[in-house]
């Protein structure tokens with residue numbers, strides 16, 4: 001049994017199919033990266049998994065338990081097992097970094113405030129921002145805000161972390177610090193599903209890479225297989241193009 005099992009998942013926007021039968025899996029502690037051209041459905045897949053966009057068909061199991069996206073209780077249970085970090089960090093502007101990290105455990109999960117704040121401080125330290133707990137988002141750089149957002153996503157102690165292009169909105173000189181944070185989390189036992197255009201990073205960090213195109217999985221392989229020995233021409237063309245672009 002895999003930690004995360006996605007089977008024949010389908011989703012549409014206004015009747016247009018965007019995910020057309022996606023099947024993939026992740027074992028505990030794996031870093032699985034989704035790559036593929038713009039519009040291939042990578043972000044939509046993450047949105048469906050976390051329950052923001054309803055699937056129209058297919059199944060998602062976490063630790064062998066099926067998620068029922070139409071059921072509020074199942075969704076609530078899902079949100080304590082899985083969390084997501086977006087490209088735009090979306091912090092609460094009127095709250096300190098510490099309060100941003102502590103709020104979900106208090107409001108959603110009923111953790112006592114003191115305990116949540118102690119844990120939030122430990123998480124801020126983990127992302128290198130132990131000294132910024134009292135700062136408001138507008139007093140932080142984009143990279144720092146994104147690291148607060150990662151700490152916030154970790155605050156519910158998820159088993160699975162979804163990362164949707166978490167460096168795309170950052171100034172180039174701020175990308176490295178966020179990638180360092182993600183790198184430090186990988187291998188911590190948390191299962192990660194990562195959408196990123198940072199191909200060197202994807203290549204380095206992923207245990208497995210899933211190539212998507214037009215709402216379907218084209219190919220899945222280890223990082224080495226996908227980047228140096230892809231079986232499908234579509235994958236070779238995509239990977240070759242992005243590597244040439246980066247060079």
Ligand SMILES: Nc1ncnc2c1ncn2[C@@H]1O[C@H](COP(=O)(O)OP(=O)(O)OP(=O)(O)O)[C@@H](O)[C@H]1O
Nearest residue numbers: 013014018036037038039040041042043044045195
């Ligand atoms: N809110 C929405 N309403 C309607 N169509 C949408 C919406 N979000 C995405 N789409 C469409 O769904 C398809 C898949 O988009 P998605 O953002 O999942 O792709 P992606 O692979 O993540 O692309 P990118 O790398 O550019 O972020 C695209 O054709 C897109 O135009």
